[in-house]
Amino acid sequence: MEKKVTRKDIADIVGTTVSVVSRALNNSGYVDAEKKANILRVAEELGYARDPVTMSLEEKRTKQILFYCKDLTNAFNIALYYGMVKAAKGRGYMALLNANLKFENIKEAMIDGIILQNNYFADKYAETFGKNYHLPAVSACFGAGRNPAACIPVIEWDLNEAMEKGINYLRKRGHKKIAFAGQYSITSDTDNRGITWRNMMAEVLGDRLKDYYLDVTLPPYSTLNAPDKPGYIIEESDSVLNEETYADKGRIAARIFLDRQLDATAVICFNDEYTIGFVTELERSGMRIPEDLSIVSFDGVVGRSKLYPELVSITPDPMDMGYRLATLLLDRIEHKKIHYYAKQPCRITPGDSVRDIR
Amino acid sequence: MEKKVTRKDIADIVGTTVSVVSRALNNSGYVDAEKKANILRVAEELGYARDPVTMSLEEKRTKQILFYCKDLTNAFNIALYYGMVKAAKGRGYMALLNANLKFENIKEAMIDGIILQNNYFADKYAETFGKNYHLPAVSACFGAGRNPAACIPVIEWDLNEAMEKGINYLRKRGHKKIAFAGQYSITSDTDNRGITWRNMMAEVLGDRLKDYYLDVTLPPYSTLNAPDKPGYIIEESDSVLNEETYADKGRIAARIFLDRQLDATAVICFNDEYTIGFVTELERSGMRIPEDLSIVSFDGVVGRSKLYPELVSITPDPMDMGYRLATLLLDRIEHKKIHYYAKQPCRITPGDSVRDIR
DNA sequence: CTGAAAGCGCTTACAG
DNA sequence: CTGAAAGCGCTTACAG
Numbered sequence: 001m002e003k004k005v006t007r008k009d010i011a012d013i014v015g016t017t018v019s020v021v022s023r024a025l026n027n028s029g030y031v032d033a034e035k036k037a038n039i040l041r042v043a044e045e046l047g048y049a050r051d052p053v054t055m056s057l058e059e060k061r062t063k064q065i066l067f068y069c070k071d072l073t074n075a076f077n078i079a080l081y082y083g084m085v086k087a088a089k090g091r092g093y094m095a096l097l098n099a100n101l102k103f104e105n106i107k108e109a110m111i112d113g114i115i116l117q118n119n120y121f122a123d124k125y126a127e128t129f130g131k132n133y134h135l136p137a138v139s140a141c142f143g144a145g146r147n148p149a150a151c152i153p154v155i156e157w158d159l160n161e162a163m164e165k166g167i168n169y170l171r172k173r174g175h176k177k178i179a180f181a182g183q184y185s186i187t188s189d190t191d192n193r194g195i196t197w198r199n200m201m202a203e204v205l206g207d208r209l210k211d212y213y214l215d216v217t218l219p220p221y222s223t224l225n226a227p228d229k230p231g232y233i234i235e236e237s238d239s240v241l242n243e244e245t246y247a248d249k250g251r252i253a254a255r256i257f258l259d260r261q262l263d264a265t266a267v268i269c270f271n272d273e274y275t276i277g278f279v280t281e282l283e284r285s286g287m288r289i290p291e292d293l294s295i296v297s298f299d300g301v302v303g304r305s306k307l308y309p310e311l312v313s314i315t316p317d318p319m320d321m322g323y324r325l326a327t328l329l330l331d332r333i334e335h336k337k338i339h340y341y342a343k344q345p346c347r348i349t350p351g352d353s354v355r356d357i358r
Numbered sequence: 359m360e361k362k363v364t365r366k367d368i369a370d371i372v373g374t375t376v377s378v379v380s381r382a383l384n385n386s387g388y389v390d391a392e393k394k395a396n397i398l399r400v401a402e403e404l405g406y407a408r409d410p411v412t413m414s415l416e417e418k419r420t421k422q423i424l425f426y427c428k429d430l431t432n433a434f435n436i437a438l439y440y441g442m443v444k445a446a447k448g449r450g451y452m453a454l455l456n457a458n459l460k461f462e463n464i465k466e467a468m469i470d471g472i473i474l475q476n477n478y479f480a481d482k483y484a485e486t487f488g489k490n491y492h493l494p495a496v497s498a499c500f501g502a503g504r505n506p507a508a509c510i511p512v513i514e515w516d517l518n519e520a521m522e523k524g525i526n527y528l529r530k531r532g533h534k535k536i537a538f539a540g541q542y543s544i545t546s547d548t549d550n551r552g553i554t555w556r557n558m559m560a561e562v563l564g565d566r567l568k569d570y571y572l573d574v575t576l577p578p579y580s581t582l583n584a585p586d587k588p589g590y591i592i593e594e595s596d597s598v599l600n601e602e603t604y605a606d607k608g609r610i611a612a613r614i615f616l617d618r619q620l621d622a623t624a625v626i627c628f629n630d631e632y633t634i635g636f637v638t639e640l641e642r643s644g645m646r647i648p649e650d651l652s653i654v655s656f657d658g659v660v661g662r663s664k665l666y667p668e669l670v671s672i673t674p675d676p677m678d679m680g681y682r683l684a685t686l687l688l689d690r691i692e693h694k695k696i697h698y699y700a701k702q703p704c705r706i707t708p709g710d711s712v713r714d715i716r
Numbered sequence: 717c718t719g720a721a722a723g724c725g726c727t728t729a730c731a732g
Numbered sequence: 733c734t735g736a737a738a739g740c741g742c743t744t745a746c747a748g
Binding site for chain 2: 718
């Protein structure tokens with residue numbers, strides 16, 4: 001493990017000073033042509049590389065941004081991240097991932113800015129850590145088409161609109177009774193998918209509305225999801241990922257669906273990972289998609305929606321969303337003019353999981 | 359966006375010098391009790407945080423390590439990473455992920471060491487970049503129980519032994535004709551799973567050996583895998599992830615299995631992601647696991663093997679493997695004595711995907 | 717107990 | 733064209 005070679009080393013060999021070496025290497029300011037060639041040659045020979053840490057100190061810039069994301073098992077987040085990598089790369093930055101960073105430790109990270117995973121973390125960040133530490137931050141947002149309270153710029157996937165699109169897509173193909181398989185209790189206001197579904201289906205389903213909401217938090221089903229299974233726990237106190245087992249929840253939802261013997265012709269599922277569990281379980285019981293049931297999902301994650309038949313999925317194009325999030329952050333870091341709220345458009349991916357029953 | 363507060367700022371307010379402030383804040387050396395209290399208070403009020411970049415320059419340590427991993431869609435790699443995070447955290451380091459780093463750009467990363475994803479990258483690294491740049495590196499290795507040529511310390515999951523365990527597990531339960539669903543051509547020597555399977559099954563299967571190898575690279579099946587689907591491509595020249603669609607390959611393998619009407623009672627699948635595709639496709643055609651066919655998989659990834667029925671999987675406990683890899687790297691960075699070769703033990707996870715047919 | 721000094725590896729204005 | 737100097741934000745040995 002040899003010592004790293006510095007500009008001083010090169011200067012000593014060539015017989016000059018670091019100032020000159022710097023000018024030669026940086027191609028700035030005058031330096032004798034022959035001497036310059038010499039310096040470049042020696043640098044090459046010694047495999048010189050400038051010290052990134054020193055450069056960061058000098059430039060007051062680390063050229064690194066961080067995606068603050070706890071759940072790497074959700075392919076949607078990975079897709080967001082790949083979009084960030086692409087945007088960062090294009091502007092000379094590195095986009096990093098750190099699965100176990102606490103707010104208190106952000107100060108120790110060598111980064112120029114941070115991208116929060118969702119509204120929940122954005123709020124928490126703004127309330128606590130962000131209050132007295134001014135690191136540029138932006139956040140992904142999955143809400144209802146309005147600017148959240150926090151003073152953090154967001155790019156939002158409007159889930160009201162998304163659910164509306166999903167329901168309309170199904171209605172246009174003749175579906176009337178459309179169930180929803182979510183991950184929160186039916187009484188929860190946490191998820192805009194559920195809220196919009198309730199609003200739009202209330203008239204059609206009337207009293208039976210709640211039956212068509214496949215509530216995986218309901219006993220006895222919820223116990224199927226009891227955490228007797230291992231998760232990625234970094235330390236006792238924070239079970240990073242234990243809560244996130246979308247496929248399991250989807251499987252539970254499928255059992256609820258079967259038990260209730262619903263006459264729904266279509267189901268909208270919480271997200272793609274969830275849908276994998278849902279569909280797998282249904283097919284095991286002999287159902288066929290889309291012959292017996294139509295499915296629409298959320299996310300449109302590359303490589304995850306490749307169930308056969310291909311899923312119809314409402315997607316914000318996560319890679320694009322990640323790209324825009326990173327771009328927003330970089331603009332903020334570089335003091336460009338930015339909008340504090342931008343909407344991430346969404347569309348429906350073509351697929352074969354929906355049957356036209358008109 | 360206020361300016362960051364420095365020790366000079368605190369010194370000015372308290373009416374002393376940075377030396378004293380440093381000693382107070384670092385709790386080293388003498389400093390007047392009252393003055394110290396004052397300094398601490400002001401630091402608190404101003405929300406002072408030491409500059410991580412400066413600390414890195416000072417200590418010649420960034421306290422960051424990087425998992426050089428291109429394929430974040432494979433849950434196995436994510437599990438490895440979580441193990442690294444845990445080990446790093448325990449020793450005051452941060453474990454980072456950067457999905458699109460090229461060897462040439464490693465020099466620009468502020469890291470103390472790097473963990474390579476597999477033998478392939480380790481060899482490439484040793485041959486090219488690692489030759490004239492001495493960044494501590496270690497590598498995961500998926501081979502045949504021997505030290506690879508590269509002078510990079512490795513932790514190896516011996517896939518010969520793993521396959522042997524899998525086959526013996528099945529034989530003990532009465533299985534004789536065991537097929538293998540891999541991802542490489544049957545003639546390839548790239549994958550030790552395939553090599554060992556061929557060796558162990560040659561006698562039982564005789565001339566028909568190749569029929570029991572579900573070769574997904576074979577036309578016309580391979581065309582099913584044609585890349586008409588989008589992947590995570592960061593830039594035209596390097597399709598980062600396009601090649602990795604394990605679930606698709608599993609689906610192809612299932613079709614081959616069905617088309618050949620094999621009388622195998624069990625199939626060993628390449629990995630968990632692959633198995634999801636394989637099982638899904640089989641169940642769609644009416645087969646039942648394990649009633650009609652027993653399945654053994656590789657990896658044992660948390661949350662991915664939770665198909666119902668639960669998969670029997672040969673696993674190196676990826677989180678543990680990641681933990682050991684990071685520990686190895688940190689030992690190397692801190693100049694502790696290390697072994698250049700260590701074996702990662704593997705075991706078989708309990709599950710219901712194998713039927714006892716004795 | 718305190719503060720000026722040198723140093724980490726680099727940059728850049730400035731006097732020669 | 734060149735090199736000594738000051739500075740980025742910190743640390744630590746050392747003279748007071």
